[in-house]
Amino acid sequence: MGTRHSTEPLQSKIWQLDQDQSSPQGFLYSCNLCDETLVLSKPFINPRKIQLAFSNICPGCGFELDKTLKVLKSTLPPGRQFLTNPVCKDPEQLIEPDESFEAKLSRGSTLLRDVRSDLPSGIELLDQILVLRFGQLVTLQGQASNALSHLLSVRAVYPPPPGLDSDVVFVDGGNVFDAYTVSRHAFSLGLDEERTKLRIHL
Structure with missing residues (x-):
């Protein structure tokens, strides 16, 4: 897809476009209020990119x-894949591929077992399942x-290790x-309860 296609002007209004159904299909981005055409493109473009452009x-x-x-x-003119409104100053930015981002969540049961917790609870079985590391955001749910949370708060105050x-x-x-509850945990660890x-x- 060359620069020639991306800088070629697009008719300003939707009703001025030639809708030849035998032409290749694409996507038309326009204003819902005034029918101003913004971009006509064969590949789909994230609407947020159009707004930014x-x-x-x-x-x-x-x-x-x-x-x-x-x-x-919408249909595309023969031999065209990408047309923009003349007001668009940098049409090339619209056709650059997005960097894919994949968020990955790990359940406690899938964390590495050879990693030791930075903040152990003191309950061996729990520390094998819940490996707390610096920089992690951990959400705990349920009555327990x-x-x-009280136990871990007191354990965080406890001197290392x-x-x-x-x-x-x-x-x-x-x-x-x-x-x-905090006082009880502090007492069991030999800490000054008030401090x-x-x-x-x-």
Whole structure:
């Protein structure tokens, strides 16, 4: 696909386009308010790219494209694969391939078993399943998550190893923080109960 096709001007209104059904099919990007044509392309283009190429402003009516942009299947002129409105200053950016991104989530049961947790709970079976590493965002659900969050908070205050000797920020959106549970865990680890509670910030 050459530059000649990408810079070739496109008729300004939808009704001016020749809809020859025998021609190849493509995608027409236009303004829903004024029928201003923006891009006619054989491959599908992410509408967000169209908005960016036109600074999110329709050249015909001046309205924001995030509210007025529409995409329809349309025919292409013979021998053409990509046409743009003359207002588009950099049409080449529209036909550059997107970098693919694939988000990957790992369940606790699939984490590496030879990795040791940076913050062990002290419960051997749990530490084999839940390997907590620095920089991870971990979500715990269920009734046991409340008790576990208290335990891990106290373990984080505990001197290394196996603790972190760190202050803790406990985000208590559900109003479930229990100072007595913290005191009980601190006592079992031989920590000063009051100092431990002072290092856990609500």
